[in-house]
Amino acid sequence: MHMTTIQCSHDILVIGAGITGLLAARTLQAHGQTVIVLDKGRGVGGRMATRRIGSAVFDYGAQFFTARDQEFNALVDVWRAGDVALEWCRGFAGPDGVAHTDGHPRYRGSTGMTAVPKYLARGLEIVLGQRVTSAEALIDRWRVRTEQGETFFADSLLLTAPVPQSLAILDAGATALPAEIRYALDAVSYHPCIALMIQPETSRLPSPGAIQFSEGPIAWIGDNVQKGVSPHAAITLHADAKFSRDNWNSDDAKIISEIHSAASAWVKEPVSDVQIRRWRYAKPEILHPEACLSLEAPLPLVFAGDAFGTPRVEGAALSGLAAARALLGRV
Numbered sequence: 624m625h626m627t628t629i630q631c632s633h634d635i636l637v638i639g640a641g642i643t644g645l646l647a648a649r650t651l652q653a654h655g656q657t658v659i660v661l662d663k664g665r666g667v668g669g670r671m672a673t674r675r676i677g678s679a680v681f682d683y684g685a686q687f688f689t690a691r692d693q694e695f696n697a698l699v700d701v702w703r704a705g706d707v708a709l710e711w712c713r714g715f716a717g718p719d720g721v722a723h724t725d726g727h728p729r730y731r732g733s734t735g736m737t738a739v740p741k742y743l744a745r746g747l748e749i750v751l752g753q754r755v756t757s758a759e760a761l762i763d764r765w766r767v768r769t770e771q772g773e774t775f776f777a778d779s780l781l782l783t784a785p786v787p788q789s790l791a792i793l794d795a796g797a798t799a800l801p802a803e804i805r806y807a808l809d810a811v812s813y814h815p816c817i818a819l820m821i822q823p824e825t826s827r828l829p830s831p832g833a834i835q836f837s838e839g840p841i842a843w844i845g846d847n848v849q850k851g852v853s854p855h856a857a858i859t860l861h862a863d864a865k866f867s868r869d870n871w872n873s874d875d876a877k878i879i880s881e882i883h884s885a886a887s888a889w890v891k892e893p894v895s896d897v898q899i900r901r902w903r904y905a906k907p908e909i910l911h912p913e914a915c916l917s918l919e920a921p922l923p924l925v926f927a928g929d930a931f932g933t934p935r936v937e938g939a940a941l942s943g944l945a946a947a948r949a950l951l952g953r954v
């Protein structure tokens with residue numbers, strides 16, 4: 624049972640401290656808005672996730688990012704200049720063990736993928752460990768409640784959680800959306816991904832330390848030591864979307880055994896103490912066509928994230944910037 628606490632009102636409340644929410648919040652704050660960011664996680668970054676297990680370090684969500692858009696490239700230049708991000712390589716190996724380079728830099732966070740969101744979080748008002756349960760439109764402002772018993776108020780609301788989770792928050796606050804908007808948002812869908820974190824004795828992955836597969840059950844196998852983020856053996860394995868969907872409710876032991884045997888050419892030893900993370904909304908499958916979705920009524924409300932416009936880390940970042948512009952356009 625939690626005590627109910629009521630927080631002072633902000634111009635803008637952002638749900639989600641992933642790259643979308645953080646970039647939006649920074650931009651809004653830089654333009655003089657009072658901004659608060661809420662996240663249910665223990666740290667910032669969302670799917671740009673790094674975990675330490677003993678002395679091993681794993682990137683277990685996004686593994687790298689690319690930069691094609693000019694605006695995003697300018698941000699990446701700043702992160703690189705500040706040693707927040709760096710180039711990992713220009714292409715990964717295929718299942719044949721041969722590296723395929725294509726000239727496009729693949730970037731990583733300097734100490735793991737969370738290095739970027741941690742940097743973006745500096746100077747922002749972020750409240751972690753707050754799972755938002757409802758967002759209700761009062762006459763003149765939003766009332767946002769959390770499972771932890773806190774209540775927050777804001778003039779505008781920016782939703783950056785995966786779309787089904789954002790819709791559940793509005794539904795719980797009885798906030799109705801116009802039918803055509805609701806229809807478009809209900810159409811957004813995501814692929815799941817089951818991630819395994821393994822600490823083998825040795826790694827046999829070809830340079831630059833990762834293999835991309837075009838056929839399941841494995842989509843990705845990455846060596847966090849060769850990548851440069853872990854001092855001790857740390858392998859991340861991602862099951863492909865089909866295996867992840869088919870085995871979502873399977874025992875961990877069955878998942879570990881099947882994925883480990885599919886990866887036996889690269890992880891030969893028996894493995895124990897494998898950690899599993901099930902990402903229900905890993906990567907968007909059907910996207911909303913706009914970089915963000917902005918509504919005026921009942922109160923200012925914006926949806927953003929990697930399912931808006933273009934996917935991946937880059938698409939999420941661009942969506943966050945678009946959301947900030949949409950909100951600033953109203954001020």
Ligand SMILES: Cc1cc2nc3c(=O)[nH]c(=O)nc-3n(C[C@H](O)[C@H](O)[C@H](O)COP(=O)(O)OP(=O)(O)OC[C@H]3O[C@@H](n4cnc5c(N)ncnc54)[C@H](O)[C@@H]3O)c2cc1C
Pocket residue numbers: 638639640641642643644661662663664667668669670671683684685686687688689753754755756783784785788792816818861902904905906927928929930934935936937939
């Ligand atoms: C396994 C995996 C591999 C990937 N590989 C790559 C890759 O190699 N390259 C690439 O570019 N992209 C990759 N991606 C995709 C990339 O991680 C995402 O596109 C990007 O990080 C999305 O950022 P976001 O801010 O939109 O969402 P998120 O990072 O998901 O942030 C949303 C935040 O909302 C919070 N939240 C949700 N619900 C609530 C609630 N009720 N209350 C409070 N907070 C809430 C979450 O905790 C989360 O922190 C991968 C993703 C996964 C899962």
